[in-house]
Amino acid sequence: MAEVLVYVDHVDGAVRKPTLELLTLARRIGEPVAVALGNGAADTAAALAEHGATRVLTADAPEFADYLVVPKVDALQAAYAAVSPVAVLVPSSAEGKEIAARLAVRIKSGIITDAVDLEAGDEGPVATQSAFAASFTTKSRITQGTPVITVKPNSAAVEAAPAAGAVEALEVSFSAAATGTKVVSRTPRESTGRPELTEAAIVVSGGRGVNGAENFSIIEKLADSLGAAVGASRAAVDAGWYPHSNQVGQTGKSVSPQLYIANGISGAIQHRAGMQTSKTIVAVNKDAEAPIFDLVDYGVVGDLFEVVPQLTQEIETRKG
Amino acid sequence: MSLRIVVCVKYVPDATGDRHFADDLTVDRDDVDGLLSELDEYAVEQALQIADEADDAEITVLTVGPEDAKDALRKALSMGADKAVHVEDDDLHGTDVMGTSLVLAKAIEKTGYDLVICGMASTDGTMGVLPAILAERLNVPQVTLLSEVSVEGGAEGTVKGRRDGDTASEQLEAALPAVVSVTDQSGEARYPSFKGIMAAKKKPVEALELDDLDIDADEVGLEGAWTAVDSAAERPARTAGTIVKDEGEGGKQLAAFLAEQKFI
Numbered sequence: 001m002a003e004v005l006v007y008v009d010h011v012d013g014a015v016r017k018p019t020l021e022l023l024t025l026a027r028r029i030g031e032p033v034a035v036a037l038g039n040g041a042a043d044t045a046a047a048l049a050e051h052g053a054t055r056v057l058t059a060d061a062p063e064f065a066d067y068l069v070v071p072k073v074d075a076l077q078a079a080y081a082a083v084s085p086v087a088v089l090v091p092s093s094a095e096g097k098e099i100a101a102r103l104a105v106r107i108k109s110g111i112i113t114d115a116v117d118l119e120a121g122d123e124g125p126v127a128t129q130s131a132f133a134a135s136f137t138t139k140s141r142i143t144q145g146t147p148v149i150t151v152k153p154n155s156a157a158v159e160a161a162p163a164a165g166a167v168e169a170l171e172v173s174f175s176a177a178a179t180g181t182k183v184v185s186r187t188p189r190e191s192t193g194r195p196e197l198t199e200a201a202i203v204v205s206g207g208r209g210v211n212g213a214e215n216f217s218i219i220e221k222l223a224d225s226l227g228a229a230v231g232a233s234r235a236a237v238d239a240g241w242y243p244h245s246n247q248v249g250q251t252g253k254s255v256s257p258q259l260y261i262a263n264g265i266s267g268a269i270q271h272r273a274g275m276q277t278s279k280t281i282v283a284v285n286k287d288a289e290a291p292i293f294d295l296v297d298y299g300v301v302g303d304l305f306e307v308v309p310q311l312t313q314e315i316e317t318r319k320g
Numbered sequence: 321m322s323l324r325i326v327v328c329v330k331y332v333p334d335a336t337g338d339r340h341f342a343d344d345l346t347v348d349r350d351d352v353d354g355l356l357s358e359l360d361e362y363a364v365e366q367a368l369q370i371a372d373e374a375d376d377a378e379i380t381v382l383t384v385g386p387e388d389a390k391d392a393l394r395k396a397l398s399m400g401a402d403k404a405v406h407v408e409d410d411d412l413h414g415t416d417v418m419g420t421s422l423v424l425a426k427a428i429e430k431t432g433y434d435l436v437i438c439g440m441a442s443t444d445g446t447m448g449v450l451p452a453i454l455a456e457r458l459n460v461p462q463v464t465l466l467s468e469v470s471v472e473g474g475a476e477g478t479v480k481g482r483r484d485g486d487t488a489s490e491q492l493e494a495a496l497p498a499v500v501s502v503t504d505q506s507g508e509a510r511y512p513s514f515k516g517i518m519a520a521k522k523k524p525v526e527a528l529e530l531d532d533l534d535i536d537a538d539e540v541g542l543e544g545a546w547t548a549v550d551s552a553a554e555r556p557a558r559t560a561g562t563i564v565k566d567e568g569e570g571g572k573q574l575a576a577f578l579a580e581q582k583f584i
């Protein structure tokens with residue numbers, strides 16, 4: 001059966017959820033062969049095998065951590081040459097997209113980024129994408145070369161599908177360009193203990209209406225009562241109330257959870273671009289005219305300082 | 321030697337307008353007002369700041385786009401860039417990222433450069449991959465998605481910057497020439513001054529066609545694209561939700577809705 005190359009996003013061997021989703025999609029097209037690079041690469045094998053990887057190609061070298069993007073492109077290209085896959089799938093992180101794009105240029109293939117669904121088609125995989133702040137849905141194909149497609153988190157369900165997952169060492173020789181951009185230092189982001197924003201089933205966000213960094217504790221308490229991730233509008237981030245890594249929207253993270261709760265957020269087009277595909281949308285805003293209400297399944301027109309603590313309290317009570 | 325900076329700027333349909341697709345499933349650029357992509361204003365701003373710091377620098381703004389794309393170049397020139405290059409050709413209609421990057425790379429080489437600065441993503445296509453592809457095509461280092469950037473040592477010097485990634489924040493460094501992209505965290509873009517707007521009218525705008533860049537028509541355009549859009553459908557309007565006014569029980573009502581939907 002045809003093989004599909006799946007690029008593995010992992011942190012020191014812990015496979016991130018979007019990669020497991022990618023394996024679900026890959027199985028619609030062929031047999032997934034995973035490529036895991038860097039520190040802990042071989043430790044990814046068990047999780048990958050459990051979700052359908054027939055083979056796991058691994059490589060580790062200091063270059064992967066010490067230089068930006070290109071060493072990973074070199075490795076993915078080596079895997080591509082070794083496997084001759086029918087498609088290459090990569091998680092749609094900022095880095096994932098860059099790796100995929102450079103590979104596509106090298107192997108003379110078209111690229112589709114930020115797919116939200118993938119099916120097998122007569123002329124190769126068909127990708128569904130959202131366009132114009134998710135107000136349109138398009139279906140596209142790659143017409144030249146081996147399809148290279150990046151897929152957004154939460155695009156498919158994670159499914160168990162045990163396979164061999166045989167670990168094989170991948171031979172990589174680095175290109176002259178590999179050491180072009182040096183990573184001089186790296187400061188890991190501190191974990192908040194909450195779910196990852198792009199992977200969370202529920203996201204609770206706060207905007208300008210939250211009116212101050214200290215008030216974000218109201219948003220966090222609601223999030224914690226639901227086991228949710230915390231998001232913020234750009235207005236809240238620009239004001240310095242919440243970190244940029246939590247920004248939802250065009251220039252922040254794009255999220256597609258089961259439930260999105262917007263508090264004190266007006267619903268500007270750039271914010272909608274990052275949350276419009278959420279399954280259920282709920283908003284609390286004191287302005288009945290706020291555009292966010294055009295999107296909601298349930299909206300409360302009211303002061304978030306009254307509504308949100310009452311909601312949190314009620315959730316705690318119902319949970320018992 | 322003077323530091324030669326090329327800033328890639330895109331002319332895009334206004335995001336707050338009613339954006340849609342044309343019959344051939346390309347982005348409709350006729351029915352919606354266009355403008356310089358807001359995210360590319362950040363690139364122009366960083367170019368201006370780097371040029372200010374350098375002893376001697378020259379900023380060229382470059383666009384690949386239709387006739388109207390001149391508006392984007394004018395805006396960048398009025399912010400303070402020195403000159404502009406506009407690649408315009410009927411055969412470019414429908415070009416995808418692979419074709420656009422090929423045209424940009426050839427135009428950048430023809431112009432001459434030490435540093436290329438891009439925005440983090442275009443506001444219409446929002447792929448965010450073009451800067452990486454440019455670096456690949458030009459065979460120079462990629463220093464992308466920077467929220468802070470500086471150049472030391474002029475044209476033969478180095479570019480440094482901070483990249484805030486998903487799991488870590490990284491300090492990056494590369495020797496020039498290089499391709500950089502900057503995020504909207506890099507610092508607010510300036511407004512053109514009246515003087516700037518007047519001066520921009522006299523600044524040179526070089527027009528290039530595919531022939532000038534030795535690119536064949538079949539390498540670009542809808543025909544030359546390596547991807548095909550088969551369909552585009554407007555997302556069905558969300559069914560109108562329930563909206564209640566808080567009269568003291570709003571939080572509880574919301575909790576009841578969430579429970580009914582099995583979120584609690």
Ligand SMILES: Cc1cc2nc3c(=O)[nH]c(=O)nc-3n(C[C@H](O)[C@H](O)[C@H](O)COP(=O)(O)OP(=O)(O)OC[C@H]3O[C@@H](n4cnc5c(N)ncnc54)[C@H](O)[C@@H]3O)c2cc1C
Nearest residue numbers: 207208209233234235249250251252264265266286287304
């Ligand atoms: C190029 C570009 C990229 C951008 N990228 C992003 C992005 O990625 N993400 C993003 O979010 N934005 C982005 N923006 C900004 C966007 O245009 C809006 O400015 C921003 O989303 C507004 O944030 P907000 O809704 O929190 O603030 P506002 O628009 O000011 O809305 C605040 C809302 O809070 C309500 N409110 C106030 N007090 C209370 C209260 N006590 N109780 C209840 N409600 C209250 C008000 O009624 C109002 O509706 C971008 C803009 C540009 C130009």
Ligand SMILES: Nc1ncnc2c1ncn2[C@@H]1O[C@H](COP(=O)(O)O)[C@@H](O)[C@H]1O
Nearest residue numbers: 328329384438439441442447448449450
């Ligand atoms: N047609 C174009 N002309 C000039 N620059 C462009 C063009 N398209 C994209 N760019 C540059 O590439 C960046 C990223 O674009 P993209 O990968 O399309 O999201 C933009 O912010 C611009 O700096």
